[in-house]
Amino acid sequence: MKPVNFDYARPDAIDAVIRLIADDSRTVKMMAGSQSLGPMLNLRLVQPDLIVDLTGIEELRCFSDGADEISIGACVTHADIEDLRVTDVTRGALPTVANGIAYRAVRNRGTIGGSLTHADPSADWHSILAAVGAKVVLRGPAGERIVTVEDYMVGALEADLRPGEVLVRVVVPRLSKSARWGYYKSCRKTGEFAHAIGAFMTDPDRGVSRAVIGATESRPVVIAKACNVIGDGRAPRLSDSFDGRAVGEILEKAGMVDPLDKQTHVAALRRAIEQARPQ
Amino acid sequence: MSICSLNVNGSAVSAEIQPRTHLADFLREKLNLTGTHLGCEHGVCGACTLLVDGVPTRSCITFALACQQADVTTIEGLDDDEITRELRAAFTREHGLQCGYCTPGMVVSARDVVLRMQDPSERDIRVAMSGNLCRCTGYVGIVRAIQGVIADRRERGIAAIPNGNRTRLGPSGSGNATPVTAASVRPKANAAPAVKKAEAPAAASLRDTSWKPQTTFMQSFTVGHPVDDVWNFFSDIGAVAACLPGASLAREPVDGHVDGQIKIKVGPISAEFQGIADVTRDDATRTGTIVGAGKDKRSNSSTRGLIGYAVKPGDAESQTRVDLNIGFTLTGALAQFSRSGLIQDVAGRIIAVFVQNLETRLSHRSGGGEGEPAMVREFDAGALMRSMALDYLRRGLRWLLRRS
Incomplete structure (x- = not known):
């Protein structure tokens, strides 16, 4: 070995x-x-x-806080986000999800950029970052380009990196005070890779409602305009607006045909919505 | 070889190592600090957990050179540490160990729980310790030992430190050293990989009728050409192989016996399977089977597969639908890592390129073209990115249009 x-x-x-x-x-x-x-x-x-x-590059090990967004260097670790060494602009979404990635000893070294580039469909960052509407900045011989997190994963273990390109930072939008989010992953054992992930974020003040079904064995399924399946986020109980059948149909369209698989993923999104935070 | 310098248990140490040396091997082999135990060597069991720059780190999946100039504390360096001393007494009292193999890593992780968590429930402790496996105790004594130390310390007014005293960003062990410049990296004398071709499995192995695939799945695709054309095309094994990205035949097929190889590259993994296959087809039902077996020498992995295919008319006229029933078994190093769903995703992407090539070929033939049309010859999932992205876009658009 x-x-x-x-x-x-x-x-x-x-x-x-x-x-x-x-x-x-x-x-x-x-x-x-x-x-x-x-x-x-x-x-x-x-x-x-x-x-x-x-990891020897200082620029990749820091973050910068802007008015509408925060830029997180690619080599910032899960533990950095969990411990709030990086300012949280997501009303607890990123630190809470970071806390559930693998184990603490892994979180002390595992990085946000590394996880995204490794592109394991079951990894947590793909789902939650797609839910909050984050983007990645890639730098290569031709300069920088920006790609949404959901487009960055091409398929299992394959990131959208052109020859000579490197992920330099992750840009996360600042959520408004009205924003709510939820995240649920189905694992048989703590810290293992998930079998199904549900994630969502609604931000009525910014007019955003996004839902993500992750751990699909390929790219996460992102519903960028999710008002018809999870509502606009103004309902006191978000789960009242949840339309599991519509989500099931979307998954079928995306190629998930196994009924058990589909049910597990719909349930993950439902639970994410039932556990919407802040309460 | 490179010089690795660390600060281990308070003393500066330096040794010449190969870059592939992970931190645990450096400590055990170069410094004889055998208190750090190696269990699984791929980051699952937690036995090798130690402190790097004061925070718990897996030393089996952390390279020593990546921690250049960092502070490393092994179990040997925690003799006089206050929390560890209390934990040792508690582990003894509560029977928190039996064989002791997991104990060094267990103590380092337990110390982290005591240091960082103010008032954890039993469940919180179990979740926090779930990255350390113990096969003797059943964990009850370990959890009780940690609970006891925490209760005692909080009673003495010692509060938890949630960030574990870490203020710096980035992986533990990083950011201490000067760069290793590209200049010190020697180019390899022979860039060609010295990998010997694997011997293909013997033809007899295909006739083992008791074999059943571990995993099966279905895939379908449609091409815009008449059924007769597609069925006839499939009789030309060489032409079909030419459509399969990464595949090449060693010699002309004889009576449906095929001998060749297929190269697959997915993310950082690349494999080259040498193998054989038997192809049979039934004109009456327009169905066929491909039974194959192959070996990848590099990863020492083997695969066996059974593909059944049926060619039938598509939904529209002059369209053909091909249903594939794919069953396979994968053994060896690749199987340790891969999950069946990942293989389906990769198979789906290979088939997408195959269909693209098939369309090109069929159009070329029906257009009366001579020779070989340009096709995608290698399966490199990264290089396919653009065509795949387009495919997703098309699917998304189709779906949107249907909804509105």
């Missing part, structure tokens, strides 16, 4: 990373907290020639 021998670089600037990963002659892998890549290296599922450690 030892990785293949690889070369290692820890640059201190993103430009240097872009230069290193552009090298076509070798298999180059970027590494952040190594909590997903580490096991894959140990199991020799991944056999790179060069590992580029991103």
Whole structure:
């Protein structure tokens, strides 16, 4: 259970990373907290020639707080968000979800950017960040481009990274005082990858209502205009507006045909809505 | 080789290591600090948990070089730590260990719970400790020991520190060192991978009738060409293989026996299966089967598969619908990681490219074209991103239009 021998670089600037990963002659892998890549290296599922450690870059290990949004560096950890070392603009959504990712020892190293780029369909960040309407900023040889979190995952284990590109930060919109959110994941064992995830966010003041069904074995199913299935967020009891049948139909359209699978995912979203926060 | 310098249990240490050395191996092999135990070596069991820059960290999935200049505290360095001393007494009192294998990691995680959680319920403690596996005690004694230490400390007026005294952002162990510049990275003399081709399984293995696939799923696709054209096309194994991204035949098929390979790249994982297959088809029912087996030498994984296909008229005229019934078994390293649903997603994406290539080929033939049309030859899920994104967009649009 030892990785293949690889070369290692820890640059201190993103430009240097872009230069290193552009090298076509070798298999180059970027590494952040190594909590997903580490096991894959140990199991020799991944056999790179060069590992580029991103954690030496100061820019990726900080955040900046704007009026309408917050930018979180790619190498900020789950524990940083859980412990509020990063300002929370989501009325508790991100810190609460961070608290439920894997185990504390993993959260102390696992990063938000690494998790998104690893693109495991069952990972928590994809679902909750898609629910709050977050975007990722990718930097490459041609400059920066911005992609929504739901579009960043192309499929299982595949992120929308063009050659030479690296995820530099995650941009999370500041939710208004009227915003409510919910998150439910179905796991048989604490800390394991979820079998089904339901997440939603309604923000009536900003006119936003979004629902996400995650852990689908591929991209999360995002309902960007979810008023007809979860309401606009003004009802005192949000679960009264929940339309499970409509959600089931949407899942079927997205290709989820197994009735048990569908039911598990609809139930996850229903529970997320029943547990809407703040109460 | 690289020089790794750490501050271990208060002393500066330095040793020459390979970059692949994880932190636990560095401590055990170079410093003889064997108190750090290795269980699963992929971050699940928690036995290797220790403190890096003061916070619990999995040392089996953290590379030593990634912690350059960091403070590392192993179980040996916690002899005089106040919380750990109290925990040791409580573990002894409550029978919190038997064989002791999980104990170093268990104590480090327990210390973190005591330090950070003000007044946790039994459930809170169990959830917080769920990343550390113990196969002896049944956890009751461990949980009781932690509860006892917390109750005692809170009674003495010692409050919890929710952030565990960490103020810095980023992975534990990062941000202490100067960069390792690209210049110190040597280019490899031979870039070509020294991976030997796997030997294909023997043909006899396909005739094992007792074999049943572990997982089965169905897939369907439609092409805009008449049924006869599609059915006839499927008789040309070489042409079908050419539509399958990443696949290539070693030689011309004889009596439906195929010998070849398929390359698949999904995210960071790439595999190259060498294998054989038997193809049979029935003109009367327009159904066929493909039985195959293959090996990926790199990951030492094997797969066996059974694909049944049926070619029938599609919904519209001059359309053909192909139903696939796919069953497979995957063993070896790849199976340890993959979940069946992920394989379905990948299979779905491979089939999407196959259909795209099939359409190209059929159109090329019906248009009287000679030779080979341009096709997607490799399955690299990343490179397919654009076509897939378009596909999602199309599906989404179709759905929207139908609703309005």
